[in-house]
Amino acid sequence: MVLSGRSTRLFVTGLTALSVLVAPAATAAPETAAVPKVWPVPQQVDAGRGALTVPATVGEVLGEHADPAAVAVVEQALRGAGAKRFVPGPAELTVYLGGPATDALGRLGVQGPGGLPSGGYALAADRASGTLALSGADARGTFYAAQTLRQLVTGHRIPQVKVRDWPAMPLRGVIEGFYGAPWSQADRLAQLDFYGRTKQNIYVYSPKDDPFLRARWRDTYPADKLAEIKALVDRGAANHVDFTYALSPGLSICYSDPAETTKLVAKFQSMWDIGVRSFAIPLDDISYTKWNCDADAAKFGTGGAAAGAAQSFLLNAVQKQFIATHPGIDKLQMVPTEYYDLADSGYKTALRTQLDPRVVVEWTGVGVIAPTITADQAKQAHQVFGHDILVWDNYPVNDYITDRLLMGPYVGREPGIAGQLAGVTANPMVQAESSKIAEFTSADFMWNPKAYDPDASWRAALADLGGRAVAPLTVFSENNYAGALDRVPGKPDQDSPVLRPLLDAFWSALDGHGDLLGATWRLDDYLRKLASNPADLRKGMAGNPAFLDEIGPWLDKLGLLGDAGRHAVKMLLAQRFGDNAGAWAERRATAGRYARAQAIVVQTARGTKQPLPCLFVCTPFLDKALSKVDTSFGVPLRPVATTAGLGTFQDNAPSRMVDRDDGTFYWSDWNPPAGSSVGVDLGAVKPVGHVEIKMGNPKSPNDYVHHGVLEYSADGNSWTQAATATDQPVVSADLPAGATARYVRLRVTATQEFWVVVREFSVGTLDNPPLAVTGGPAGNLPAAADGDASTVYTGVSPAPGEALTVTAASARALDRVTVLASDPAPRAEIQVGSGGQWRTVGFLAGAYTSVRTDGRPADGVRLVWRAGSPAPRINEIVPRFR
Missing domain, CATH: 3.30.379.10 (Chitobiase/beta-hexosaminidase domain 2-like)
Incomplete structure (x- = not known):
């Protein structure tokens, strides 16, 4: 397809009108089923x-x-x-x-x-x-x-x-077991109603930040707090949900002291008196190699086996003194200190052989957050612990990634686990209303795992929560979709499953492979939904203010990312068809909305964070789009971070290796296998010089590549070794004279137990040496030629004849000068020179100006300000040397 400049502008700016003309015709709705779909799916x-x-x-x-x-x-x-x-x-x-x-x-x-x-x-x-x-x-x-x-x-x-x-699992429900601000009373009451509607029968009250559960476990509740718990017990009973009270004494208990058991039993009795009939004693997230009293060391000894014996001693006493003396009470539950694997140990042996067989053991699977749980693993857990197993499933909990919402379905669990377990309790997010989507799907799985369809269940959950606003809720949720259950080592998060293929198709068509018009329309239509999502969702779900309050920062950021994406598409199309002035205008609009999105923050239990919707799709698209267009203006390519065989921990994305900020970092989510690597793609083959890789950080000083080789390549297939790295958290090397490369990587050569942190991976290139900026008017002069079109040199009003000068280290043949400015456009002559001799080659003509020069050697470019020029705002002065 070949378009004129006028046609190009119509094409770029008329996408909304175009969508009306080429939108696919509506199809007839399928016939309504005789029996409406029921959730959880009946047997x-x-x-x-x-x-x-x-x-x-x-x-x-x-x-x-x-x-x-x-x-x-x-x-x-x-x-x-x-x-x-x-x-x-x-x-x-x-x-x-x-x-x-x-x-x-x-x-x-x-x-x-x-x-x-x-x-x-x-x-x-x-x-x-x-x-x-x-x-x-x-x-x-x-x-x-x-x-x-x-x-x-x-x-x-x-x-x-x-x-x-009938239900496939006896126990099906939710455990409020996350760190951070506990749910409110209103949250919990609404949750208990929701559990009843979705046929879940257990709610475990175990918020880590309730002081009366952990630090002050011996103390009785004040009357008002006790009344709140009773209200929860009563609401649970009305919904046929058993309220389980989970007391966690492990931080301070003396296991061998009978008085401690008496206090624990008294605490349980106070709960029994208000209607609680289900109890648990979690002993997770504590040290079991350090006793809280000398008497325990004398009675039980030391080590994991001693800890297992001590915990069994306590639990058996509670079983005998409390559980066995209260008819109608449920089985006692406990969370072991080793709750996350299947490896046998002295600790597990002690539980298996000494703990009363009636006690139910909670287990998270193989890993604190298990990507999968199989029937065989569940069977092994029963064998290694020697007790009935209740899975404490850490999804969709987000206390470890407080900047993300995990709103995808419950996946990765084999249907056969139902025959091996006492049940499953899902650990939810800090955001109670938002957790209902995953909770709906986990309830569906627990009831009838053989009929479970994650996608169908997820869509039903969206309809249940969103009502008439299901369409905008779906758009929001699929861009806050990926969670730990979708992740395996070496596989990226599968976030934004609808947007991802639309972007892939657009990039392919932009490169000449496919229908550009159709790919553009489909992508713009979806990005429009992202941009309008804040207004659409707030209007459609106005009746659920708690949900809207929870998601507010994520919602606002997603809208801005969608708006930035629409401008990015127009920018790329303008650049594709030669409309550089239009591309620069859209580039400024893209960057402005992107910056506003990045400025949004949310206060979490882990401090101030950026909310991260569409993390692994929107951000890479915008970064790539901006880089591609900047390159067309002559701005040097910025390197792109690469990884192979490694995943990403939390929000510590690979892009942080090349953001010029030592305070941010990429962090792998696994110890690196031999053959995995971290590196950069320079975008084109370039002459390369010095390489420096800064790894580790104060919180994880051993998280670096302990045994590796530094390699470079022009094609990504044939690699040349430049240096070896052995136990070096900082790798610094000069590549051989004359070396050229597009790819540089640090490849792991031996398996290690530590993960990998990379603070900065920098590669010096010799084709774009730094430029010096001098002159005036005064301002942040380096930003005028720093190789980054997003930074802006801002000066005061210039005096006529004053000049802003960009100087290279040596004279080289100069073919073109491009000036990228922000509104209002300044007025200046463009001059080039060598050895202090200057000649005028053009004038600034708006925000985008690009003038040809004659290819003669030059070592400098300057803007000589004209009378009446507004204060300059220059994004980049780009001299194109040969």
Whole structure:
């Protein structure tokens, strides 16, 4: 496709209008399924023909002990479908709930809930008899039947259907176990309602920053705090969610002191008195090689086995003195100090052989944040700990990456784990409302893992939270998508799964491979959704201010990134078709919005952070786009950081190796295997000189490449060794005279136990030696020719005849001078010179000026300010030497 300059401008600036003209035609919606989708996905659904219409009067036949919460859910659902009144006994539509429902199911030839585990139920809607029957294996099961009915009602109708359903895992829920500000009381109450709706049955109260759980575990709660916990217990009971109280005494307890056990039991008793029936003793994140009292060393000895013996001693005493003496109490849970692997040890042997077999052990999988959990691993965990296993699953928790929201689905867990575990509790984010997306999907998996479809479940979660705003919520969530469960060593985060391929297609088409018009429209359409996401989501979810407050900084940044992206596309197109002035105008718009996005911060438990939506997609795109256009203006290419065989820990992206800031760094998420590498891509083959690689930092002084080789290459395939590095946190080397390279890397030659931190990876190139800036008016002179078009030299109003001069180290043939300025455009003559002799070659003509010279040798360029010129704002003066 060849366009004239005028056509190019129309093409670049008319994308919105173009989208109307070429947008694909709407397709007809698929036929509505006879039975609405139910979440969590039921085990058995048998759809019939037709549907029951809900009349104004509905009869109720309730069991003597019918669950009140189930009755309330049923009545609310039917009122929404048109019921005005409920009367006892049969009617045109009769609801049988509880005991009588079993007989009603039998009359319909439907198998009841007999033999199903706790939470199992049967439900039938029969049009011919006007029967709606809900019966559970227990009260919880009847409540879950009501939750299924709630989702089956559509308009004024209920489809004819038979459902027999049960949970695959006994325990399914959430553990509030993160570090940082605990959830508010309102957050927790809303969460407990949500767990009931999604058929989860356990909530573990274990916020690390509740002082009465850890540092002050011996102290009783003040009356107001105790009342708050009781309110949670009561709300949990109304939603059939067991409130588990988790007391963590490991920071200070003396295991061998009977008085300590008495205090722990007394604390538990105070919880029992307000209705708590489930208890846990987490002993995670403590030292088990240092005792809190000398008596423990005398009684148990030292080492991991001694710690296991001491913990077993305490837990067995609690089991005997408290758990065994309270009928109706749930099994005691504990979190071991070694909670994250399968390697046997003296500690685990002690738990396996000495801990009361009735105690349930919590385990996070293989790793604190396990990318996968397999059925075989779950089976091994049961064997190595010798107890029933409850997984404490560290997703979507973000207390270790507080600058990110993890809003993707629950993945990486094999369905077969259901047969090996007591259950799973997901550890959520600090952001309670935002956690509901992942919690919805984990609940779906726990209930019926064999039918679990992560993408379908995720989209249902978005609809559940977003309601009518599901479209903008989807856009926001897919750009805050990737989490630790998507990551494996050497594989990048899979963030922004929709935007990523759109960008790939656009870059390919821009290079001449594909339909540029179509790729541009599709990308711009999506970027437009990003740009409007803050307004769209705030309008659509105005009824959930807590959610909007949680995501505010991420939302605002995503909108600015989308806006910057749209300008970046126009910038690239203008550059592609030769409209350099238009490209420079769009470049300034891109950089301005990008800078505003980067300036947004959020206060977290780990300090002030930049929120990081679209981290591994938006930022690289904008950086690449700016670099590509800057190169077309003659600004030297800036190196791009590269890694091979390494992932990224938290937000410490590879780009931080080349940001000219020693205070930031790239950090791998794994110890580097032999053959992995860190390096830079210079963008083109260049003459290269000095290389310096600064690794490690004060917090991780051993995190560097301990055994490696420094190599360079022109093509990325054939490498030349320049130096070896052995136990050097800073590698400094001069490449041989005449060396040229595009790629420079430090390759790991031996496996090591430490990760890798790279603060700066700098490569000196000989084709673009530094330029000196002198003259005036006064201001930050170096910014006028520092090789970075984003920095701006700003001076005061110049005096006529005053000059700003850029000088090279030696005279070279000069072909062109480009001046990139910011509005208002200054007025000046452009002069080139050699040996102090100057000649005028042109005048500044707006924000973008590029003038040809005659190729004669020159060692300097200067701008001679004209009368009336506004104060100069110069982004870059670019002399193009041969």
